[in-house]
Amino acid sequence: MNQPIRAAVVGYGLAGQVFHAPLISADPAYELSAVVTADPERSASAAARYPSTRIVPSVDALLADASSYDLVVVGSPTPTHVSVAERTLDAGLPTVVDKPMAVRVADAERLIELAARADVPLTVFQNRRWDGDFLTVRKLLREGALGEVWRFESRFEWHSTRARPQWKSGTPGTEGGGVAYDIGAHLIDQAVRLFGPVTDFYGELDARRPGAVNDDDSFVALTHESGVRSHLSMCSLVAQRGFRFRVLGSEAAYTVWGLDGQEAQLKSGMSPLDAEYGVAPPGAHGKLGRDGALTTVPTERGAYGDFYARLAVALTGNGPLPVNPVDVLEPLRILETLQRKVPPDT
Structure with missing residues (x-):
């Protein structure tokens, strides 16, 4: 053994x-x-x-x-x-x-x-490669359910007023403490996994909290070699959350709301071996199709394990290896470049 x-x-x-x-x-x-x-x-x-x-x-x-x-x-x-x-x-x-x-x-x-x-x-x-909603998007793309995809929209939003650790509230960009490094590292990785290398990008990294230094409200736009454009939003101060994913294609769109539940389940003490772990409730399933002709798509089971x-x-x-470390270089290059464009704190 x-x-x-x-x-x-x-x-x-x-x-x-x-x-x-x-x-x-x-x-x-x-x-x-x-x-x-x-x-x-x-x-x-x-x-x-x-x-x-x-x-x-x-x-x-x-x-x-x-x-x-x-x-x-x-x-x-x-x-x-x-x-x-x-x-x-x-x-x-x-x-x-x-x-x-x-x-x-x-x-x-x-x-x-x-x-x-x-x-x-x-x-x-890069655990969010195993988010249930992300796995569902990958499945729909493999099946060609959307036709030719031209825009991928991804939002990771929540509202938190708790004090942040000191290392997350330091000098902009130098220590990786803002939401762009925290969540953007996931969202850019997901977009590149789905639609390939990036030829151009643009970003807005803003600090909204009073006295904040590092970004807590950020947006990154990517243009992929494939022609798809990815619009990625991340914010920790959202009073009303938007969709998690919206994928627009020539034949249909797919939209899903709410964050993958695995983090919350693990925080609650649920074991990854529990039968309900990673399972999205029916009310959280996404919609596929066109307005007036939508069908519910069961969300794939999340699988961080x-x-x-x-x-x-x-x-x-x-x-x-589950993640080739070379994969992270392109997202890091984008994040580092965007941080360097942030004006120094005055």
């Missing part, structure tokens, strides 16, 4: 606590061997939920015992992604980096080159 993959999760904030630790612990191919956090409250929370998991106070302490692990997941704040991943790759440990892999393209390229030289697997947690299932196969040498 194969031994489980011994995984360590660095960071126990949103990424580690809500996504990585639950997904890893639910997959029999893995053992959640360690969680790295120096925060006493988070340490206690992780120990209570995963009593057989080591709680490690630092990356130094983790790497001092590197041979005890087979995989490291970097779920720490974005500004630390590159420095932590450099150390885990240097230690010969296969590494998952939460999105965005880096703030600057040059740093992402350096990680990719380091992984290639060391012959150590490196991948990026597929990322780790595919990674387990890749780590045994039997398949490709």
Whole structure:
């Protein structure tokens, strides 16, 4: 019998606590061997939920015992992604980096080159490739249900007044704290997966909160080589949400509302193994067709766990990585360029 993959999760904030630790612990191919956090409250929370998991106070302490692990997941704040991943790759440990892999393209390229030289697997947690609504759009495109698609509209909107972590409220663009880096890394990745490389782009990165520095209301327009135009909106201050996706084609359109439910389910403590996990309720299903002649399209089941299932196969040498890290370079190049166009804070 194969031994489980011994995984360590660095960071126990949103990424580690809500996504990585639950997904890893639910997959029999893995053992959640360690969680790295120096925060006493988070340490206690992780120990209570995963009593057989080591709680490690630092990356130094983790790497001092590197041979005890087979995989490291970097779920720490974005500004630390590159420095932590450099150390885990240097230690010969296969590494998952939460999105965005880096703030600057040059740093992402350096990680990719380091992984290639060391012959150590490196991948990026672009989990929203496994959103149910995104999987539904992919299915409709494969089936030709829309005819020739000419516009893809994607909106990720919510309303939050809670205080943001310090690293998310710093200098514009330098630390990747705004919604463009946070959500745009997903939306651009999705658009490129669907419609191919980008030949031109435009963006508006605005800060709406009083005293805000980093963007909280942003829009990015892409022109793909295929001729499709993608209009991507992301905002954390929306009082009335719009559609999640609207895809316009020569024969029909597809529109769906509401955010994929997997994040909320994981936050609630639902196991990825639950029969209802990833299942969208009938009222959240999208509509296909033309006004006056619409049909309901059941949303595909969301499947964030597929990322780790595919990674387990890749780590045994039997398949490709779930996300090729080279894929993230184009979205990062777009985001970095748009951030550089933001006037300096005065």
